[in-house]
Amino acid sequence: MVVRARIAQELGLSRKWEDKDEDNERPEVEESKERHVGEYKEVKSEDIKRKRENRLMDILPFKKVKSGYGVESLMKGARDFREKECVKANTSRNWNGYEDEEMKKALKDIFGKNEFRPGQAKTIHEAGLGRDVFVLMPTGAGKSLCYQLPACLDEGLTIVISPLLSLIEDQVAYLQGLGIRAKMLSSTISKAKQEIIFTLIMGSKVEIKLLYVTPEAITNSKKLRHALKFRVAQNMLARFVIDEAHCIDQWGHDFRKDYQSLCQLRITYPTIPIMALTATANAKIEQDIIELLHLKSPWIQRSSFNRPNFSYTVHLKFKKYFDDIKNFLVNRPHQSGIIYCTTHKECEELTENLTASISDKHTISYYHAGLENYEKSDRHVSWQRGDISVMIATIAFGMGIDKPDVRFVIHHSLPKSITHFYQESGRAGRDGLPAESVIYYSYEDFKQLLFDKGGSNRQAQIKSIRGMMDLCQNNVTCRRELILRHFGENIDDNACKDTCDSCKAKLDNMKPSLVDITEISNAIWTMCTEFLLYKTKFKFLCTVSHCMQNNTTITLLDLVHLCLGHQLPKKKRNFIGTIPGFGIGKAQGLSNEAIKQIIHFNIYKQYVVQIGKVNHEGYAQFYMKLGSKWAEWKASAQTERIMMQVSGI
Known part of the structure; x- marks a missing residue:
């Protein structure tokens, strides 16, 4: 039964396992009455769900579950089943595209622009055909118009999902300034204003052209989900727009966990087109976004990333x-x-x-x-x-x-x-x-x-x-x-x-201005070796844990002091003068800052690495040890010179 419940939940066939709304809006009984009064389509929809559930029970081999075999495979099968069934859903909306003159007139009359920027017109045309669209345009190239203009031409409601409230507020203010009926739903809006917006959404006519929301609202608001399903039933939900779509990809530069819920949009609303937009995505992230959002043969608009006016x-x-x-x-x-x-x-x-x-x-x-x-x-x-x-x-x-x-x-x-x-x-x-x-x-x-x-x-x-x-x-x-x-x-x-x-x-x-730092780098490596790897005449053990406990690890600051020939803290003082390279920086006339640059260069090149450990007092301590590039250099003929770009040394 547990697996059946999980699969029913995966398929969205049972209300029992739906997430509870954080707002505690209204009892489910009242919502059920509201959903069924005068709404034959909703009743029919419930019948379809029950039929799908019965088919699922016939199709999936539940007997295997008793032995604990194949549970994850069944879950995957359930997801695949639902997706295939969703694709078969009735798509009564007619997508006939936009006429060129219609697009140009809207561009001029609504947005006050005379010409489309490169890639905009074709993207808008494809959106008008009801296609999924992926837009990769640099910052400032006009991505927003690719969904704002279609929203003005479409009969239904366009849902725009954006990650930042400040960004949403700016966009809504801009659109309202143009006379476009745009609204936003967020936690910063009073309950009274939210009720007004929901009334507009649920009206017999589409009173709002663009509704901006955060991904959390899509996931957590039962009332919004109900409103969207109502608009789908009325055939008046035009499209979903996902701005900053790179946030959905965990390998992207700005991954946001709340964006992961958007992966369910295609499954929950299979007939609604999706437009994903980003200014920053390489080929891998682009493909990840398309797969995660389940975009179906999307029109892909890639604009050049070259900014010719930049130096x-x-x-x-x-x-x-x-x-x-x-x-x-x-x-x-x-x-x-x-x-x-x-x-x-x-x-x-x-x-x-x-x-x-x-x-x-x-x-x-x-x-x-x-x-x-x-x-x-x-x-x-x-x-x-x-x-x-x-x-x-x-x-x-x-x-x-x-x-x-x-x-x-x-x-x-x-x-x-x-x-x-x-x-x-x-x-x-x-x-x-x-x-x-x-x-x-x-x-x-x-x-x-x-x-x-x-x-x-x-x-x-x-x-x-x-x-x-x-x-x-x-x-x-x-x-x-x-x-x-x-x-x-x-x-x-x-x-x-x-x-x-x-x-x-x-x-x-x-x-480029380069300086040979091979000699001082060798001295730095030797200092790391002496502190962490060798038993010395003072009988310090070579294990890192012992060094940590006895404060005998070497830190970046220790390396600077040794290169300058300075005294170390008391517990490390026995090493002074015994390590090759002691005072090498002073002999070469290098400053404290110059030696730090050289050590940081060694970290960047992975000749040495800085490791963080918690000491016996509970504080983080960072010590130096030899890195992978040092091992490669050691294994080679050791004839390669270590050259560093310099500025101000």
Whole structure:
């Protein structure tokens, strides 16, 4: 019976196992009466469900369940069965497409635009035929119009599922400003207003063209599910639109667990077209999205990821990089821009320092998740209308940003991935005029991002961070080519037109500044070896656990002290002068910061790794050990020189 119940639940055939609504809206008896009064179609629908259930009981081999055999196979069979049955459902809606003149008239009269952007017209036409659609367009390329215009032409209701309330609020305000009947359902709306919206949805006529909701609402609101089923029965649910569709994929850069529930849309509403949109997806993520949403032979619109109006510049951070940023802003007075930082503290400190230096050139503010909602809203509005010229922000200042005249985006630290970088930098230059993307990064940024990452897809995240670091380190290949290659797009020769720092360097016959760090790297590796692998004359055991307990592990700071010839903490002092390479940094005239850069470079290249362990006092302690690349180097002829890009050493 348990398995029967699970399968019935999987098929959606029994109310007994439905999730209870968190809102405790009304008794099921009342809802049952409401559902059946004057609704012959609903009664007929229940009969169909019972017939399907009876067929299922005849088809599936339940006798095998008694022996515990094949339960998961049966569950899969149930899902497959339901999907096949759903596809057979009656599709009485006529999808005849839109006439070209009809589309152009709506574009002009409703949206005030004269021409479609590349890819928009064909996508809208295919949507009008009732097809599933997958839209992959860069930020600012006009994805939203691909579903907003069809929603105005369709007779029924369009449901738009979006991850962020701020993004939803902006979209609804924009559409209402155009005279389009758009509404939103969210926890921020009062119960009274929600009741009004549900009344409009359940009316005899479609009073709302676009309804914006979060994925949680689709999953948790019984009242919304009931309203959608009512509209399906009336043949007045036009389509589902899933914005930021990459959030559904666990390997995507912005995976959100609540998006997983959207995988059930096709099964629950088999006859309703689905449009999925994203600005950032490579070939694998694109295929994952299509499979997870069960899109049926979708029309796929891919637009080029090349941004010809962009220039790209990458800088390795050095001590005076703040002066670089300050001079950059001074030379662009009152231009609109964004500076992305990693932490709240960085945002606030950089805002304070820049305001003190160049308040006559720019009005500067900061934005992060730690602000009160009203503060975030006020600063967003002030920046949007130009009262604030430069916003220093974390990635909380992200989705929904649509200001056409942003002239530059600066990354104060290494972005999390190429995808994050592309999306964040794409908030500039939406008016098609020249825009600048600038990155400041360090090897320490890379290490910090590694430690910040966790979760089930940690390996994918680490790969993404390393891919971004590799792009920054590669100052030979065209930056534009590296970005487009990440998204599976080839670049034409001369497409960059010397608008990235790598191509400019070639034009000027400049070569990257490299320094040979083989000798000091060898010394660092030896220090790690002496501390963790060898028994010393002082009889310390070589096991890591013993070293942890006796405070004899070597940390990054210890390595810096040893390279500079400085004294270590008391329990480690016996090693001073006994390790080869002691004081090598001082002998070479290197600063504390320079040695740190070299160690972080070794971490990036995996010659050494930093391991976190909890000590006997319960605190996390990070110690150094040799990495996989060191083993490869050791096994080789050891003739390869270790070369590092430098800035300010």
